Amino acid sequence: MSQVRRERNCPVCESTSKDLIIKIDFELFERHPMNGGYDVVQCNACGFVFADTRVTQNELDWYYTELSKYEDKTISTGGGFTQKDKDRLIETAVFLSKHIPDKNARIVDLGCANGGMLKELKNLGYNNLVGIDPSSACIKITEEEVGCECYQHSLFDIPGTVGKFDVVILSHVLEHVLNVRETISITDNLLNENGSLYLECPNAEYYYDVIHAPLQEFNAEHINHFTETAFENLMGLFHYSKTVTGDKTMVIASNQDYHAVYGLFKKQTDNTSLFTVRFDNTIRKHIDQYINDSNKIFDKIKETIAALPKDEPIALVGIGQFAFKLLKTDIFQHGRAYKLFDNNSMNVARKINGKEIMHGDNLVSEYRTEKFTIIISSLIYEVPIAKKISELFERNGEKVPEMIGFSHLLSGV
Ligand SMILES: [Zn+2]
Structure with a gap:
């Protein structure tokens, strides 16, 4: 070959x-x-x-x-x-x-x-x-x-x-x-x-x-x-x-x-x-049609993230195909502070754009160090990921922080 x-x-x-x-x-x-x-x-x-x-x-x-x-x-x-x-x-x-x-x-x-x-x-x-x-x-x-x-x-x-x-x-x-x-x-x-x-x-x-x-x-x-x-x-x-x-x-x-x-x-x-x-x-x-409908949803997602307080870092949870695209957008390419989390052992410790992916179990300790907004960047696994995060924070006696997901936008095109 x-x-x-x-x-x-x-x-x-x-x-x-x-x-x-x-x-x-x-x-x-x-x-x-x-x-x-x-x-x-x-x-x-x-x-x-x-x-x-x-x-x-x-x-x-x-x-x-x-x-x-x-x-x-x-x-x-x-x-x-x-x-x-x-x-x-x-x-x-x-x-x-x-x-x-x-x-x-x-x-x-x-x-x-x-x-x-x-x-x-x-x-x-x-x-x-x-x-x-x-x-x-x-x-x-x-x-x-x-x-x-x-x-x-x-x-x-x-x-x-x-x-x-x-x-x-x-x-x-x-x-x-x-x-x-x-x-x-x-x-x-x-x-x-x-x-x-x-x-x-x-x-x-x-x-x-x-x-x-x-x-x-x-x-x-x-x-x-x-x-x-x-x-x-x-x-x-x-x-x-x-x-x-x-x-x-x-x-x-x-x-x-x-x-x-x-x-x-x-x-x-x-x-x-x-x-x-x-x-x-x-x-x-x-x-x-697929591309047009996808872009409409993607635009809404970018609007949602752009509207978040600029001084608060973002924790992206669920690093898969959509996160890869999201991380290439201007929001994440230009100055926005963010951290990456995933529970798949094949992804943990790998680096994207110089940033190491942490295991999701570290969310609470990282949150105690510096507050962040959680964005669930997997739409396909959004529900189980949100459940896991809630349980993790509750188990550690912490109030569950705000979590943003996007799967609800999928039906709106
Ligand atoms: Zn051909």
Whole structure:
């Protein structure tokens, strides 16, 4: 794989012609490869929407290996450890079982995280399951929880010795990878003749339908924005036939819906037929609406913070994708005193803009040193974070300070 820094061609159809939609910038952890942000662009040939980043796959691999949030069982997705997570995985496993009747089919989950999907397939009677993930912690958990064949590899270094498969699952992987077509080539090499590829990603067609936080879907991790049309174009170019595509919703921590696009595609032995890409006619309208609605909410949030007393510091609690964007705004870039708190052990002690993130348990002692206004900068986890802060202050015999959250603004667009 080339490590030369260059902007991206369309990850689906390889066209070099693209239009700028919006510039996204973040203030991320120091050494994070996505610092400096990126342009969100649309391909003029197929309509695909993607982040035109200069980051390299090696940098992304390093990030996912070293800073993987998936290693914290209480916060992760994909491990099936929360009921909502489990329901989503059961639904997918049941869907697959309808199309893959053979319980001896050799099935691999690429990027298996903590093995949640494999566990549900095992519960349905599948007995030839394989998990592959770049994280050693994930592989260890999958081995313990599922007891299946497991290998620690990144997508790009899977050796031929793992063998061939009847089904490859790529669930919530493609939105993260720099080279989508190389990823599909790799999965193609892993598939037996007439094998099936299952794809699932966040559905960009419906970002506008439920806003989880302003511009949340344009984050430091998701650089490809798929729709059913994009899946059809991508797999059509690889001469796969479509078994089925569709939209499904799952429920996330804030009790909001989350749309995912899925598709099952079958490898064809005859790949001589020409395939012409179909331009995605609806995505741009929906992305523009998503951006407009997001910006309205973001403006209200900035107004709220700008109206706070200037001499009182701010404590930002819940350092995730929205905080990264908030910290890049003028409010935090120019002189405003602030402190950062988060309870995720993967984030604590990391630095953003030279400032170290403290564990949330330090809120009371820090507050006793210097009073501050608390801003809960995660909209998705606002309710549980607010509850935790209240309990912490009460437990320490302190009056709970004013807390500002923004999730109430989400319904107002
Ligand atoms: Zn394209």
